[in-house]
Amino acid sequence: MKKGLIIFSILILLFTVSCTPKDINQDSNETIKVAPIRTQENSTSECKPPYLQIIGDCCLDSNQNGECDYGENPPSNEVQQTQDSNEQPTSQQDNVQIQQQTNKQECNSGTPNPQTNFFVGEPSTTGGNLGGLNGADQKCQQWANSIGLGSKTWRAYLSTSSVNARDRIGNGPWRDYCGNLIANNLNELHTKGVSGNSMYDISGSLIWYKTTNQQDHDILTGSTNEGTLAPFPGNPDAPSPTCNDWTAGENTGGFYGIVGHTDWDIEGGSGFWNNAHETSENDYATGQHLTDSSCSQVGLGTTAGKGRIYCFATN
Numbered sequence: 001m002k003k004g005l006i007i008f009s010i011l012i013l014l015f016t017v018s019c020t021p022k023d024i025n026q027d028s029n030e031t032i033k034v035a036p037i038r039t040q041e042n043s044t045s046e047c048k049p050p051y052l053q054i055i056g057d058c059c060l061d062s063n064q065n066g067e068c069d070y071g072e073n074p075p076s077n078e079v080q081q082t083q084d085s086n087e088q089p090t091s092q093q094d095n096v097q098i099q100q101q102t103n104k105q106e107c108n109s110g111t112p113n114p115q116t117n118f119f120v121g122e123p124s125t126t127g128g129n130l131g132g133l134n135g136a137d138q139k140c141q142q143w144a145n146s147i148g149l150g151s152k153t154w155r156a157y158l159s160t161s162s163v164n165a166r167d168r169i170g171n172g173p174w175r176d177y178c179g180n181l182i183a184n185n186l187n188e189l190h191t192k193g194v195s196g197n198s199m200y201d202i203s204g205s206l207i208w209y210k211t212t213n214q215q216d217h218d219i220l221t222g223s224t225n226e227g228t229l230a231p232f233p234g235n236p237d238a239p240s241p242t243c244n245d246w247t248a249g250e251n252t253g254g255f256y257g258i259v260g261h262t263d264w265d266i267e268g269g270s271g272f273w274n275n276a277h278e279t280s281e282n283d284y285a286t287g288q289h290l291t292d293s294s295c296s297q298v299g300l301g302t303t304a305g306k307g308r309i310y311c312f313a314t315n
Helices: 002-019 092-107 132-146 186-192 297-301
Strands: 051-054 057-060 118-120 154-156 181-183 218-220 258-261 305-313
Touching: 132 154, 132 305, 181 186, 297 305
Parallel strands: 218 305
Antiparallel strands: 051 057, 118 305, 154 305, 218 258
């Protein structure tokens, strides 16, 4: 009888021990695997698919369901460290500036993309006297020839008393020096505009106003935002502001020109790409009278211009 009780007691003890939960903190040869939790804070682009970013590491997501597989880690060369741990995140404005700088570096090679059909022309040496529309068109064609784009037909984006700028440049689409799309058609061009990021000259340099070394962002257009002939601001009876249909330059007073800004959407620029203000006889900063001809080279320079024009290919 006693022997039976002893055996029964031993069985009860063994059953109790086997049913007691293990202390997960106790030393054991068993590895307890827990799937990492992926959160918005620790999710970055440092790990390439099919791996997910977790805190300080990557994990395999073979099913691509947004959850880590257990116990899997990528080879070390799969992890791309993109930012130093002490580096502060950049602002949206910083990112825009970085992208602008990147674009400039990529395009500043002296060789335009074969699809290029828009660029900013070179400075004038005769003020607003471009030789009329024919002379301006010839300049665009010559500049295009110099960079290997002479097989296309080029036109200056200029309005006159007889034609609107928008009716001279074809129907699009247009691409910048890098081959980036500017606009698909005329309506998009005059609604969206040409971004400052696309204002490259024939050498691949962005033409923006810089106080220190490039006081140059005015582009002659004679146009409204819609690309039509602009009236003179405040005086509709005055001669159209086209520097006398782009024949007035030095020593020809009484004429003006409407200009656009290349950097109109960069860092809070003003105006629009094809219509910002008229040229002037007075220095825009001091008000000092500098010339009797706002279409002269000096006159164009009073408001940060050099007599440049926009050139578009019609085909």
